[in-house]
Amino acid sequence: MRIVHAADIHLDTPFRRHDAALRRRLQQAGREAFSALVDLTLEERADALVIAGDLFDNEWLTIATERVLTRELRRLTDADVTVVYATGNHDPGRTNYRAAHIDWPSTNFHLHSSRTPRRIPIRRDGEPIGWVVGAGHQTTHEATNLASTFPPAPGPQPAVGLLHADVGGAQGAPDDEAGNVYAPAALADLDSSYDYWALGHIHKRQRLREDSPVWYPGNLQGRDFGETGAKGVLVVDLNxxxxxxxxxxxxxxxxxxxxxxxxxxxxxxxxxxHTAVRAAFDDLLEADEHVLLGQDWILRVELSGPCPLTAVLRSDEERDGLAEYLGESLGALEVEVRDAGLSPPIDLSHHVGQRHVLGEALELIEQAGRDDTLLSRLAPSELAGGDEQAEEGERLQYLRGLLDGLDAAAAERLLRSDST
Ligand SMILES: [Mn+2]
Structure with missing residues (x-):
């Protein structure tokens, strides 16, 4: 039996933080990803598509999206591919919620919107070849350990467990605020008589434990910089x-x-x-086997380390200018430039002996390092971390330690305020 396992599709995510054009593109991307999932399921000649919850993002699923969703699903069910969809916390299944009011395909489609696990036979040419056993979230805060209520696998054909659940030990679980737990379970709650567990909820693709048949596919389309990397589905062959x-x-x-x-x-x-950013982007393209033809990119460029242009790049206007330049030249949808890691390269020799505040400060720091009397005189009477009972020699050694790196720190502070 071959299944395609998808989860966390989040159609109609609002993307409120983006401008109208990007928002439209991102919402469109969600629908395109869903169509690509259907294409792929047909190309792979899969027996079933299983969707492990959060198919759409919230109760305001648009009419346009609903039409795409049902039309695309019918392409599968008309081709005799069984679709099994178990609801999650974003798209719960009780009758007052949206999932209960969609014009789902009437054949080969199974909606699991109840907590009670139900088994669906998967057939090829009319013959049973396996099972999908699934349960759904009824409400937006399903706190029950649904995994532990699954019966043993029906057998003798291969069986898949389908569930939207927060299984302990997974990486990248959303920060569940107190009281907001979503079908929590432990790995041990997932009955080992199943040949594969198709999970949803955690947006980072992963196998739960090495050698376990328990997987999260991650979400279908990334939605922010916390969801980087290639996103897609798992194609699973059960034998x-x-x-x-x-x-x-x-x-x-x-x-x-x-x-x-x-x-x-x-x-x-x-x-x-620009050249350095371009090179970093080219490296990424080269190293990544999952880049798609015609892929659109949203990039956050984090500049860091010493750079002679630090002062320039600390200006919002200049950063925006660079972002626009990069966006056009890399062909990205959107580029964001961050300067937090940048620092000006400092050649202290240029400033020593100059008649300005920094020159004087460097001079004083240098003198204090050589002249113990001066160092002692400059020392504050109350010294952070100093030992009041210390011998004079120890005290001077401690004070000299404090001077360490002070020249560069002073230069960094003064040069930055000079230039802004
Ligand atoms: Mn989700």
Whole structure:
């Protein structure tokens, strides 16, 4: 039996923090990802598509999206692919919620909107070849341990457990605020008679434990910089008693990525910064086997380390200018430039002996390092971390320690305030 496992599709996520054009593109990307998922399921000649909850984001699913959703699902069910969908906390199934009021396909489609696990036979050419056993969230705060209520696998054909659940030990679980737990379970609650557990809820793709047949596919389309990397589905071949063969296939048309660029010590013109960012982006494209043709990118460029253009790049206007330049030249939908990690490269020798505050400060720091009397005189009477009972020699040694790095720190502070 071959299944395609998807979860956390979050159609109609509002993307309120973005401007109207990007918001439309991102909402469109969610629908495109869903269509790509359907294409892929057909191309892979899968017997079933299982969706482990959070198919849509909230109760305001738009009419346009609902039409795309039902039309795309019918492409599968008309082709005799069984679709099994178990609701999650974003798209719960009780009759007062949205999932209960969608024009779902009338055949080959199974909605699990009740807490009680139900088994669905999967057939090929009319013959039963396996099972999907699923349960759904009824409300937005399903606190029951649903996993522990699953019966043993029906057998003898391969069986898949389908559930939206927060299984302990997974990486990247959303920070559940007190009281907001969503079908919490432990790995041990997932009955081991199942050949594969198709989970949803955690947006980071992962296998729960090495050698376990328990997987989260991650979400279908990233939605912010916390959801970087290729996003897509798992194609699972079940042939027990062997462990299932699991392949990840990307489908998300928009990718969120962070690029850290730190080799800017010699960047004297904005073109140099551009070249360094371009190189980092090219490295990413080259190293990543999941980049799709015509992929759209939303990039956060984090500049860091010493850079002669630090003062320039600390200006919002200049950063916006660079972001726009990068967006056009890299062909990205949107680029955000961050300067928090940048520092001006400091050549102290240029400032020593100069008749300005920094020159004087450097001079004084240097003298105090050589002249114990001066150092003693400059020392505050109450000294942080100092030992009042210490011998004079120890005290001076401690004071000299305090001077360590003070020149660079003073330069950094004074040069920054000079330039802004
Ligand atoms: Mn989700």
């Amino acid at each position: 027990p008693p062997e462990l299932p063969q699991v392949r990840f296939l990307p489908v998300a048309p928009v990718r969120w990525e962070r690029l850290t660029v730190s080799n800017l010590g010699e960047a004297r013109a904005i073109g140099d910064v």
